[in-house]
Amino acid sequence: xxxxxxxxxxxxxxxxxxxxxxxxxxxxxxxxxxxxxxxxxxxxxxxxxxxxxxxxxxxxxxxxxxxxxxxxxxxxxxxxxxxxxxxxxxxxxxxxxxxxxxxxxxxxxxxxxxxxxxxxxxxxxxxxxxxxxxxxxxxxxxxxxxxxxxxxxxxxxxxxxxxxxxxxxxxxxxxxxxxxxxxxxxxxxxxxxxxxxxxxxxxxxxxxxxxxxxxxxxxxxxxxxxxxxxxxxxxxxxxxxxxxxxxxxxxxxxxxxxxxxxxxxxxxxxxxxxxxxxxxxxxxxxxxxxxxxxxxxxxxxxxxxxxxxxxxxxxxxxxxxxxxxxxxxxxxxxxxxxxxxxxxxxxxxxxxxxxxxxxxxxxxxxxxxxxxx
Amino acid sequence: xxxxxxxxxxxxxxxxxxxxxxxxxxxxxxxxxxxxxxxxxxxxxxxxxxxxxxxxxxxxxxxxxxxxxxxxxxxxxxxxxxxxxxxxxxxxxxxxxxxxxxxxxxxxxxxxxxxxxxxxxxxxxxxxxxxxxxxxxxxxxxxxxxxxxxxxxxxxxxxxxxxxxxxxxxxxxxxxxxxxxxxxxxxxxxxxxxxxxxxxxxxxxxxxxxxxxxxxxxxxxxxxxxxxx
Numbered sequence: 320x321x322x323x324x325x326x327x328x329x330x331x332x333x334x335x336x337x338x339x340x341x342x343x344x345x346x347x348x349x350x351x352x353x354x355x356x357x358x359x360x361x362x363x364x365x366x367x368x369x370x371x372x373x374x375x376x377x378x379x380x381x382x383x384x385x386x387x388x389x390x391x392x393x394x395x396x397x398x399x400x401x402x403x404x405x406x407x408x409x410x411x412x413x414x415x416x417x418x419x420x421x422x423x424x425x426x427x428x429x430x431x432x433x434x435x436x437x438x439x440x441x442x443x444x445x446x447x448x449x450x451x452x453x454x455x456x457x458x459x460x461x462x463x464x465x466x467x468x469x470x471x472x473x474x475x476x477x478x479x480x481x482x483x484x485x486x487x488x489x490x491x492x493x494x495x496x497x498x499x500x501x502x503x504x505x506x507x508x509x510x511x512x513x514x515x516x517x518x519x520x521x522x523x524x525x526x527x528x529x530x531x532x533x534x535x536x537x538x539x540x541x542x543x544x545x546x547x548x549x550x551x552x553x554x555x556x557x558x559x560x561x562x563x564x565x566x567x568x569x570x571x572x573x574x575x576x577x578x579x580x581x582x583x584x585x586x587x588x589x590x591x592x593x594x595x596x597x598x599x600x601x602x603x604x605x606x607x608x609x610x611x612x613x614x615x616x617x618x619x620x621x622x623x624x625x626x627x628x629x630x631x632x633x634x635x636x637x638x639x640x641x642x643x644x645x646x647x648x649x650x651x652x653x654x655x656x657x658x659x660x661x662x663x664x665x666x667x668x669x670x671x672x673x674x675x676x677x678x679x680x681x682x683x684x685x686x687x688x689x690x691x692x
Numbered sequence: 693x694x695x696x697x698x699x700x701x702x703x704x705x706x707x708x709x710x711x712x713x714x715x716x717x718x719x720x721x722x723x724x725x726x727x728x729x730x731x732x733x734x735x736x737x738x739x740x741x742x743x744x745x746x747x748x749x750x751x752x753x754x755x756x757x758x759x760x761x762x763x764x765x766x767x768x769x770x771x772x773x774x775x776x777x778x779x780x781x782x783x784x785x786x787x788x789x790x791x792x793x794x795x796x797x798x799x800x801x802x803x804x805x806x807x808x809x810x811x812x813x814x815x816x817x818x819x820x821x822x823x824x825x826x827x828x829x830x831x832x833x834x835x836x837x838x839x840x841x842x843x844x845x846x847x848x849x850x851x852x853x854x855x856x857x858x859x860x861x862x863x864x865x866x867x868x869x870x871x872x873x874x875x876x877x878x879x880x881x882x883x884x885x886x887x888x889x890x891x892x893x894x895x896x897x898x899x900x901x902x903x904x905x906x907x908x909x910x911x912x913x914x915x916x917x918x919x920x921x
Contacts, residue, residue, distance in 0.1 A: 447708060450838055451819050455708075455753045508704040508736070514755035514797065516736050619820075620836040622710025622880045649885065649914040653713075653720045 322362050325355035326413060333410075345402040349409030360405065363412035364419065364435035370555060371431055373423045374443025374484075376594050378403065380571040381443060381548040382422040388556035388564050393417035405430060418559075425459050426452070429466035432473065440470075441555050442477035442484045443548060446506050447626070448591035449618040456483065460511050463487045476555055478547060480504075480532045482524055486511035489530065497554060498535040499547055505592055505626065544597050545571035575690045579677075582668045584608070586679040588686040590617065592626045595680070599631045604678040607632060608667045609658075610641040610685040617682045621646040632656050638667040641685050664689065694727045696898055699744035701770075701786075702736050702760045709838060711750030711783045713882035714891075718746060721884075721891045724906040727899065736760070740769035745898040746779045749786025751838070751880060754796035757785040764789065764804060774806060779873040779898045782807075783883065784839050787868060787876035794841060807869045807876050808849050814842040814862050821921050822858030822879055824867050826890070832856075833887045834919045835879030843878075845869050852877045873897050886918045 333348035352359045370389065372382045379401040386397040395418040398411040403422045408431060412419060423431045425445070432440060442463070447456055460483040467475055471492040477484040479496040482504060488494045489512060501522030510517040513528035525531040539550055545568040553563045573588035585604075589595045613619050621643055629651055637658035639648050644660045651658050661667040664679065671677055681689060700715045715731045722729035734740050736759055747770060752760065764770055774780055780790070788794035791803045794811035817840045824833045833853055842862030845851060852868025852875055853860070860867030860878060868877030875894070877883060884891040888911045892903060 450709065451836075454817060454819070454838065454840075457753045457755060506708070509753070509755045509759060514758070516759050620709075620838065620880065622713070622836055622882060625710040625713030625716070625882055625885070626707065645914050645917050649910055650713075652910050653716050653885065 321356055322359060325352050325359060328355060329413060345398070345400045345410055346404070346406045347410075348413060349406035349411075352409050352413065353406055360409055360412060360431070360434040361436075363409070367416060367419050368559065369419045369421065369435045369437040370559065371421050371423050371428065371435065371437045371440045372443070373425055373428045373440070375425065375446045375448045375591065377443050377544055377548045377571065378422045380545075380573055381441070381552050382420055384549060384564070384566050384570060385441070385552040385555055386420045388552055388561045389418050389420050389559060391561045391564075392559065395420055398422055403427070408435070426462075429462050432466045432470050436470075437473050439474045439476060439555055439558055441551055442475060442487060443551065444478060444481045444593070445483035446504065446591065446593040447623065448593075449616070450623070451619050452615075456506050457509070457511055460486060464490045467491045474558060476551065476558065478551065479535050480522075482507050482517060482530065482532075483511045485530055485532055495537065495554065495558065496535040497537045497539060497551065498532050499539050500541040501532055502541070505596075543568060543601070573686070577689070579664055579668045582671065582673070582675060582677055584664075584668065584677045584679050586681055586686065586689055588683065589680045590683045592623050595627045598680050599627070599629065602631060602635070602678055604676050605635050606671045606675045606677045607635050607637045608664060608677060608679040609637065609639045609647055610664065610679065610681040611639065611643040611647045612641045612682045612684045613643045613646070614684045617684055624650045629654055629656055636671070638670050640664060640667050641682060694899060696722065696727055696729050696745040696895075697732055697741070697743065698729050698746045698748065699732045699734055699741060700748050701734055701740065702763060703733055703750070704735055705756040705760045706750035706752045706786055708753060708756070709751035709784065709880045711748070711786075711880060711882050714748050714750070714781060714783075714884040717882065717884040717888065717891050718894065721888060721906065722895055724908065725892075725895060725903045727895065736763045740764070740767060742769045742773050742776075744773055744778055746781070746894055747773060749780070749782040749789060751784030751786065757789060758796050758801065760785075761789050761801065761803065771804065771806060774872075774874060777873065779894050780806070780875065781884075781894060782874070782876045783880060784837075784878050787878065788841055788843065790874065790876060791843065806874055807871055808846040809843050809869050809876070810846075811841040811843040814840050816840075818859035818862065818878070820858060822860060822867065823856045823919065824853035824858075824860065824879070825856060826853040828870065829890060829893055831887070831889055832919060833879065833883070833890065834915075834921065835877075835881040835883050835886055837878045838880065839878055843869070881918070886915060888912070888915060
């Protein structure tokens with residue numbers, strides 16, 4: 320009864336927010352619902368098959384393709400706009416469905432596991448990101464470990480080439496560990512299981528405590544982050560009984576193509592050292608615009624710019640904009656890479672010739688202001 | 693041309709908060725002064741060279757901090773280099789390592805004792821912009837802090853800077869500590885990128901030479917803008 324009433328009020332709030340305030344209102348109904356009924360997520364999850372997706376990079380795009388995969392099996396709800404705190408999940412769960420595929424913020428994952436009792440949790444990766452909020456990667460990993468130990472009924476699926484994910488999966492009663500043949504990790508110097516110096520041989524790690532990426536249930540060929548996430552989504556899908564679906568890398572890359580002032584631009588979301596590094600190694604154009612902001616979700620401290628190698632930008636034409644353009648221009652200056660600044664993307668594209676193809680790497684808040692224009 | 697060695701200690705362990713950029717800024721500023729600064733990366737498994745001119749320690753998570761301390765304890769190379777007049781810039785976890793004691797992974801450990809300070813866990817994590825005034829430089833500094841340790845200086849130990857915004861050593865008054873050529877602070881940014889004149893001071897201390905003012909308008913502009921973050 321309490322749930323029914325709370326849902327009604329939350330729906331009225333959502334309607335008012337959309338029609339009166341003209342907001343998209345993804346988080347608001349969930350926020351109202353949780354305020355009125357803090358146990359709403361548990362109750363709304365109870366009769367559904369719930370799948371959670373978390374990790375530093377690739378949550379939103381992986382959740383999107385996984386939702387498509389799971390939808391083959393029946394009605395599926397999802398917080399597809401990336402509203403990934405508990406309120407965003409609560410909003411998604413307000414609609415009835417057989418399945419729920421939810422993207423979950425790293426810090427909220429333990430709470431969501433406890434409340435939604437998921438059938439499957441997909442763990443993508445963990446690396447330094449928004450450290451003003453996450454503080455330490457290891458601490459996020461430790462919280463996940465505790466949450467996983469308390470969920471023996473849930474199947475945890477993840478990329479064991481990431482030492483943090485490998486350490487979390489060690490704690491799982493039911494797990495599918497997938498290796499893509501190994502890869503280096505910026506935060507992989509210390510074993511996240513025992514704290515010893517982690518021994519790497521080329522792209523693979525093996526600690527004396529037993530943590531290793533050569534212990535897996537499945538091994539696949541190596542590839543880009545987009546490819547890996549697509550494979551992981553299909554493994555989750557097949558575990559839930561769904562047929563495999565194929566996707567192109569661009570479906571998973573948070574990339575949007577857009578005409579700006581008559582010029583073709585490809586805008587890609589980048590948000591932390593791992594995603595910047597991934598984007599910088601796959602540049603195809605000589606004409607680059609970089610947009611840096613430092614709001615809450617971007618990370619308010621830009622020190623991490625010094626953890627990224629910008630060598631791949633050398634020799635290209637680079638225009639920098641965004642609220643923290645100066646931080647990046649100075650970073651490049653010290654690396655001996657020239658760049659210019661412009662006030663915004665509209666002005667930036669004018670610096671290139673008429674038929675130039677322009678690649679734009681945009682920080683989180685900049686990306687969303689551009690793609691929703 | 694004068695050559696100096698900038699030793700970046702255990703960057704794979706102490707590079708979590710961007711402090712590795714301090715080495716790059718030192719090398720960049722050195723060029724303006726007609727000095728070649730060679731950056732020497734020393735990893736956990738390597739012996740630490742004793743002939744460095746400037747040594748750098750950065751911020752880290754607890755387990756990484758303990759591993760770095762363990763490696764530094766294997767030899768007295770850092771202490772010997774400092775006795776010979778080398779410069780040390782120790783940030784955050786690095787600052788705690790060179791103190792008398794600190795806490796990591798829930799236990800107290802003995803530090804290297806290079807600075808007469810002691811760190812304990814604070815009640816809440818200190819995160820945010822930090823603005824200070826450094827008296828030896830007569831310079832306003834800016835940076836970003838992200839730590840849970842609170843550091844107490846023994847009596848007679850000089851603070852690195854006085855805090856105007858932020859937590860610093862946890863008392864909101866002092867940041868870091870200073871003794872001879874050893875500089876400890878909680879400021880990231882990296883600190884030398886945001887405060888290039890501090891980089892110049894370290895180069896002066898390392899070479900014993902006085903330098904004329906550098907014309908690097910972009911660095912100056914960035915320092916001014918970042919001072920208002």
